[in-house]
Amino acid sequence: MPKSIHIDPVATRSSTELESRRIPVHSYARPMAEELRVRGADTLIMALRHMMVIRAFESGVASLKSTGSYRDLTYAYKGPAHLSIGQEAAAVGAAMALTPEDHIFGSHRSHGEFLAKGLSAIERLGDNTLTAIMEAHGDGALLRAVETHLPDESARGLAENFLLMGLLAEMFTREIGFNGGLGGSMHAFFTPFGAYPNNAIVGASAGIATGAALWMKTEGRDSIAVSMVGDGATGCGPVWEALNFAGMAQFERLWDNPGFLPVLYFFTNNFYAMGGQTSGETMSWDRLARIGAGLREDACHAETVDGTNPLAVADAVQRKRQLLLDGKGPAILDVECYRYSGHSTTDVNAYRTKDEIAEWTAVDPITTYRDSLVAEGILDAATADGIQSEVGAGMHAVYMAAANPEISPPAGLGSDGASIGRKVFAGSETPPIGRAPEPLSEPAKVARIRQNARKSRGGKDANGELLSPLKAITLRDGLFEAILHAALTDPRVIIYGEECREWGGAFGVYRGLSDLFPHDRVFNAPISEAAIVATAIGAAIEGGRPLVELMYADFIGRAGDELFNQLAKWQAMSNGLLKVPVVVRCSVGSKYGAQHSQDWSGLAAHVPGLKIIYPATPRDAKGLMASALASDDPVIVFESQRLYDQVELFHGEVPEGNFKISIGAPDIKRVGSDVTVLTIGPALYPALDAADSLARRGITLEIIDARSLVPFDYGPVLDSVTKTGRLLLVSEACERGSFAMTLASNVTRFAFDALKAPPRVLGGPNWIVPGADLEHGYFPQPFDIEDVILTDLMGDTGHVRKGSRAWDDLALARSGL
Amino acid sequence: MARIELRMPELGNEITEAQIDALLKGTGDKVSEGEEIVTITTPKVTMDLEAPATGTVLEVLVEEDEIVAVGTVLAVIET
Structure with a gap:
């Protein structure tokens, strides 16, 4: 709502028509001879090889999942297998146009995208950089395994084995997997190659990639973020939110460094969202690229691209990348390709015909591209077969090594079973480096x-x-x-x-x-x-x-x-x-x-x-x-x-300078001896009022303000309960499943011997919060706190309740309340 | 010639008072209707109060930093 942008009623109310840019569909028509001249034979052949690597990798997983074996390896792979057999050209074409500094954020079906990006980065990074990257990862354990069991004379060859082994070991829940086995098939990533987290939630990468682009813009980096999601993701609200966010008008009109977010939404459109057919059944659009027109006059530079041809994809990504670097983004690519493999191994193709699969198999991206290279004389058939054999042999070695527990040890749970737990929080603080920001005024x-x-x-x-x-x-x-x-x-x-x-x-x-x-x-x-x-x-x-x-x-x-x-x-x-x-x-x-x-x-x-x-x-x-x-x-x-208007009543003054209070430390707000009252958030204040009232009857409350829920140091509460023997927990959350219930359960367990009565939770009842005039019947009031303390915790049978809570908890629970 | 009062307005049923943040006009200043005269602050917002009529500021009845209740006359304008 900046006052600098005027909404003129005359202009706004005048008659006009909205137009948007036309959206090209399969406009790529560059002859192979021209591609040869621009890219060179090595690059063109490399693209074929990378597609073969992906096909070999995915075929191995498919074989393990369907037969329990792959060549002479017998291995029970228990994880997911969302394979991209048939989609290799889309992944490889995109990666051809991206630098290691460009970051991709993938989907659940991202083995191919991950490998393509890694292989492309390996081609672009120098030997010394590759070696340094591999040595730095995980204290070098993965590199040592690769050097010993999958050696290669060249740094690039070694890095390729490192890439394949890191991914496969990750899928097999092994320590030397890229993420220690904690990510698995759908989440693997390796940031030094620009392969950022893949995501098991459909469409989730769109927002995350948009945020990456936001930071790239903030830092003024010469790179882009790519959200690699599927056609099904166009049905996800958060994807639309991300598309809108990336093109917010303020980036152009209000920011000192104008330009939209450098993010490419790369929709790998295989026509099926699991078993729902996107074009024709579950979506409104006829062609996915049309969604761009719904957002911006420039239609987000949307195009439909032939995802069975790596060069058509590379050409499109290259052009979009330049637009994004020029601040003209965001951009949408609808990359049409076909998934020969099922959505997962339980997919019996109930939703598509054998004829359709056969017709698309006839335009298999690998054979089609290989044939086009041979036809142009860039590659002879024997050399192509040789590459295929070399890739197959290499992949076999990777599978054997990744499955071998002596080479690739299984990840464990630790001697106490909590090693995964210790990964949940960093528990650290990383101070800022660089210059402090300069404010606009004093x-x-x-x-x-x-x-x-x-x-x-x-x-x-x-x-x-x-x-x-x-x-x-x-x-x-x-x-x-x-x-x-x-x-x-x-x-x-x-x-x-x-x-x-x-x-x-x-x-x-x-x-x-x-x-x-x-x-x-x-x-x-x-x-x-x-x-x-x-x-x-x-x-x-x-x-x-x-x-x-x-x-x-x-x-x-x-x-x-x-x-x-x-x-x-x-x-x-x-x-x-x-x-x-x-x-x-x-x-x-x-x-x-x-x-x-x-x-x-x-x-x-x-x-x-x-x-x-x-x-x-x-x-x-x-x-x-x-x-x-x-x-x-x-x-x-x-x-x-x-x-928000509460002033400080407890610890004297609010310090003027910056200071920190440890997250997790509860705070005793009032000392007492008869009942411990542990409050969450604003429940502190009615508890204080209740304490004042009860003090007049000679009952003193020790009031502890939880301040944090996670983590939570039980120590001060257990000490207090040891002293008082009674515990009331008060929060404004409805009681069922509340955090106060968790606290009550744990205190009962840890301080059972000290308790004179079962801890009692007082929260909101398990129904809707009513409007303002009835809130006193929902949020715990001082008189509710007194009622519970006197009756449930102090055993005062003669107490006449002051509050409205006269319901039967057991009867309510039985009826779902 | 009429005397028009600028009062501290109602700002919602929970706001009973506000602080004078800045006096933008002083006694004797000519003001146009809608021109900002005083900046006030509540715990949630800072806002400018506008002249209710065109004329001359006859008197300003508050000082900067003063806390005033809703309804208080802040200034008088002679039209």
């Missing part, structure tokens, strides 16, 4: 910063009276100060989300940042939660440190895959090779009813791989946010809208 001149400077750092005046949020640092200010520090000192930090810039975020946390930072540091995102999180992941993988906002925690569902399958997983799935330092802020609302008032911190905590914080005081908000922004791990920050 920070001290920004109104927000001036106002904060005048405020009291503590929440009460000299007489102990509560200060107005205009006079004291609030939780909103605490967050702002930590974020401002990071934005001023760390060039990796970029901030975006809906309404983040001029509005300052829907709840004013960022107010003032747009005075200090240009659009490439702080910008408004579309209402595309999936793209917001996915692009953050891509940018983080490339070296950025995005802080993104989802506005309401209820919108987590809109970014479910991105948060739970992508952000949470890549650190571990990469065997620790990737770090994904993304901080996601989401506010927990109230007063707006069922879709704007949910505390889903427990939902996020359920999925391994995310650190979760939920601060309730200005000091904690500042210290925890600083830790989140410094962390190499992904962190989800929950913020209660009810607490």
Whole structure:
């Protein structure tokens, strides 16, 4: 909502027609003689060989899956086999046009794309670089295995064996696999060759590649990102979000470095999304490339390309790449090819005819291309057969070595069974290098910063009276100060989300940042939660440190895959090779009813791989946010809208300078001796009110603010329960499956002997959050806390309940409530 | 000739007060209707308040940094 862009009603309301650029279909017509002149015979023959390598690799997997053997190897391969037999020309053609610095992000069917990119990079990188890359990976274990058992005199030959062995060992869950066996067939990658994570979720690479392109643009790199997804991905909402994000008008109109994101959406269109026929059955489009016209006047430079001809694909990718480097992207390629193999090994081709398969087999990309080279005299048939034999023999050796446990040891679970667990979090902080960003103006001149400077750092005046949020640092200010520090000192930090810039975020946390930072540091995102999180992941993988906002925690569902399958997983799935330092802020609302008032911190905590914080005081908000922004791990920050104006009541003053509070450390907010009350987020405050009330009856509560959900140090809670013998957990999440339930269960187990009564969880009931006037019947109130403490924990049979919770928990549970 | 008051507006039922961030016009200044006179800040937003009429600022009744309640007269304009 920049005031610089005027929406003129006269112009807007005048009659016109929309046009978009025409979309070429199979326009490639360059004669082979011309290709020979431009590319040279070696390159043309190399493309054939690379296709043969991919076919041999995939055929080996197909053989293992269908017969349990491959040549003289008997091996039970248990993993997935989404093979790309028939699609080799698409993968090899794309790779021919890309440099090692261009990064591809693939799909579940990406063995071919991965190998093609690796082989292309090996051709382009010098021997010394290749050797250094191989030595640096995994302490050289994979290289040693290859040198010993798959030797080759040339660095390139060795690197090819390294590439094949690293992928196959990865698929076989071996230690020397590229990702220690933790990624497997659908997730393998090797970044030094520009082969970035492949993804088992259809379409997920689109958003991540877009984020990679965002960071490439931010850094001004001379490279592009390529999202390699299938035709089925055009049915996925997050793919459309990514396409829109990459071409946001602001990149051209508002950014100091104009130009759209350098990302190519390379749709390997094999006409079937598993068994659903995309053109003709499950999609609206007749030709996939048409989707470009739905987005932009330039139709995203879309083209339909013959994916059975590597040179047609290389030509198209080359042209799109140049457009992207010129800032004219994003671009779409519809690369038509045919998958001879089934979707997976359980595919019986129920959805296509034998005739169709036979007709496409007649234009097999490898034989067709080979024949065209022979016809042009670039290659003779005997030489072609020789290449085929050499490739086959090499592949056999790779399979034998990868399957041999003495050469390629199986990955283990560790002596305690937790070695995979130790890969989930990096647990580290990588300080920024390079120059601190230069703000647009002197920070001290920004109104927000001036106002904060005048405020009291503590929440009460000299007489102990509560200060107005205009006079004291609030939780909103605490967050702002930590974020401002990071934005001023760390060039990796970029901030975006809906309404983040001029509005300052829907709840004013960022107010003032747009005075200090240009659009490439702080910008408004579309209402595309999936793209917001996915692009953050891509940018983080490339070296950025995005802080993104989802506005309401209820919108987590809109970014479910991105948060739970992508952000949470890549650190571990990469065997620790990737770090994904993304901080996601989401506010927990109230007063707006069922879709704007949910505390889903427990939902996020359920999925391994995310650190979760939920601060309730200005000091904690500042210290925890600083830790989140410094962390190499992904962190989800929950913020209660009810607490944005909260001033500091506990630890004196909110420190002025940057400081960190360890994620995972709960904090004792009030000392007591009769009952331990462990609160999550804003439940701290009703617990304090209940404590004041109960104190008048001689009952003292020890109140512990969880502050973090993941990780969580149980120590202070167990110490407290050992003292009090009673535990109440209070949160605003509905009780069933909540994180408070997890805490209660664990405390019961770890402190069972000290307990005088079973721990009790008090949360929201298992139904919708009602509107503002009925919220008192949903969110735990001080009187609810008193009721539970007196009746359930203290055994006061004479207590007359003050709250509305008179329901029978067992009866409700039986009816699903 | 009429005296028109500029008051601290209602900004939603939870906002009861705001802080004067900057006085953009002073006593005696000529202003046009819609011209910004005062910048105020609430915990969530910073916003400019506009002159309700064209005329001369007769008096400004608040100071910078002052915290004022909703409804407070901030300035008076003589048309």
